[in-house]
Amino acid sequence: MQWVAVSLALMAALCLALGTQTQSAAVTAHTQEALKPSNLGSLVRNPKWVAGLVLLGLGTALNVGALTLATVTVVQPIGVIALVITTLLHAKHKHLDINARTWGAISLCTAGSAVFVVAAVAGTDPSYLADPRAEIILVSILIALVLFFGVAELFLRHRRISMFYVLAAGILYGFVAVLVRLTMTHTLAHGLGQIHWFTVIMIVLASVVGGWMVQCAYSCGPPDLVIAGLTVVDPIVGVILGLSVLGEAGPGFTPGIGAIMCLAGGVAIVGVVLLSRHHPEVIERREQAKRLEHELSSKSSPNATEHRKTLNSTREH
Known part of the structure; x- marks a missing residue:
């Protein structure tokens, strides 16, 4: 079932790339200044922005399906594939020539992610059931993060620091992925009547705040850099939480596999840094x-x- 989840995650990455490029083009055409909540009305009336939203929604649905079948550690890193697609789409849209260093950076991101996924499949247990206390811990931390990033955005809005928005969105989405995984496994095990609705509310709230951060990041930098940050930060957060808080590591998780995952993740991070420079x-x-x-x-x-x-x-x- 894990490889079915990988296939769903790949399709989700494609939708993410198409939706990101479409929405980014709409946002940058709308304003060259700091994005404000008052701008949302005109964005909602923009067919291109709405089309991007539909694609992102489809990608999210596919990702939820993948998280139902496999662990966060396996599913989330696959999103880096969206980086390659978004880079090509954005280059075509802006008539940019992709230089050799950019291709090298993309190759590092993709190779690191691929190795990470293979190691994660070998070292995680998709049939685990998390301790109920883990959900309480995650929701409590998420409440604090939503409040912190929400207040920080008000103070930093006019400085238009794209990396702040990317990091904030990546961290929030990492928590969302983990909580979606918990909610789906709990629902399958106990039925709809046992859903923890406060967790669902926090998933929706964090998704909305993270989505706003992404929109702001579009207005500050190219979409492929936004995707590069998200597809590294989001999986790193998800993997850390999955292995440490949820206990996703299975019997096959050895120090060697852990070292390979760390090395592969480091390679992907180096790729993002190089991409941000070149x-x-x-x-x-x-x-x-x-x-x-x-x-x-x-x-x-x-x-x-x-x-x-x-x-x-x-x-x-």
């Missing part, structure tokens, strides 16, 4: 920042203050 659009933004800095140093104008604001905003991304 992505064509990042290079273009960096060159733009240099040009603005040169203009500020070579002449003084009434618009100097505005130029400095633009330069600082560009550097932050």
